[in-house]
Amino acid sequence: MTGTMPRWMAPLAVLAATVVLLPIVATVARLDWSRLPELLTAPAALDALGLSLATAAISTCLCLMLGLPLGYALATWRSRFKPAVRALVLAPLVLPPVVGGLALLYAFGRRGLLGGALEDAGLSLAFTTAAVVVAQTFVAMPFMVLATESALGAQAGHHEALAGTLGASRSTTLWHVTLPALRPALITGTVLAFARALGEFGATLTFAGSMPGVTRTLPLEIYLQRETDADAAVALAVLLVAVAVTVVALAYRPLSARTPAGAGR
Template structure:
């Protein structure tokens, strides 16, 4: 363990306190005796179920789109790759409500895609599909950037050797590269799932807050704050517990490759 100056220890302590105090304050306000009753309330359990289902679907879609994109990025050089990396990173810094507005004007009524889909009898805005799209939009960059970084660090030596043995690029990628970067891939999926599960702004904007259809748990918390603070606090604590479980999962040897 490296020695650190006193100023570093003071800064670290201040940072941890700053982050921990609000979380402790939340947990202290939770009506623990009412938690079982609140968790079975349809306003909470239904929103949680919808959040979990849509987050799983969103993560799967993000993985199907993100892993090939990361593969392409890691295999390329030049300005085009850097431009794509910038585009991919935009949702990471974009306010979620702006992402929701963008999706709404891309897929809602009056938009080109929205009108095309409407003529085909498909409606996206303010449906469960809109929830999935909003979650995928915010989760996809996490998967792309994480896998891209792992592939770039991994290099192409394995694929080059496999090519001399007659492997096609696709076969080499699935049989050699993906198993090698498995910890990074699992981390990317966990981060994407967590981001999708916690999405609020884009979901509320493009999908609304229709109970049973588009009201995910973060959206439900926002609604519950107006009329049932105990339920809102319990749901918020539940989201905190889920986040901690995901972070704990990210520290397991299966995801870290045995490095702790």
């Protein structure tokens, strides 16, 4: 597709890149490099970073484990209610994070829809580390659902039908035919879910609170440091950007780089 873009689009592409890159460059330029080691090795920063990475990894696994079947169901379900259900499932993509946190609080809080039953069972979810994972999963799972559904919708389904005629069960077809074909989409969904979970702020603050070492993730630590030590906030912000960019750069590669040699021949 080299050279096919109309010339009038080039300035718009440059403007779009500027809108995205300029704030990041400005943040890096604001960084106090002389204090960087001190700021990044502070106990509060290390605790917040460790908590963010751990909870984001767990929530990403949950997104993959739950979002893949849900995306598959939406792609194959035939019902007049499908558009409404799909809109509700993908709603966290557009909901303000604070609204998502309130929804989680009303569902799983002590006085929430299921909170009382959880309390009776000895499970207290709100304002715990588990609440951080739930909040991150809530906001990040739609990325996995959307990636899975879109990839399945783009497939013709001929290989699955052929596997069925050869006697393969649905599970065998899923593991050996469908999932290998979905690999690029699953990688994309996983990366986006992890990045979204890593940067989650509003729902976490509302549903889990901000307790050091328990629920205070790196975005929350950045927000608090902004009020007391701007240099620390900038250092942590640059760290968060660096982690997110590294994850995306390593995993979100072009499709051609992940396609085995000879594929499609």
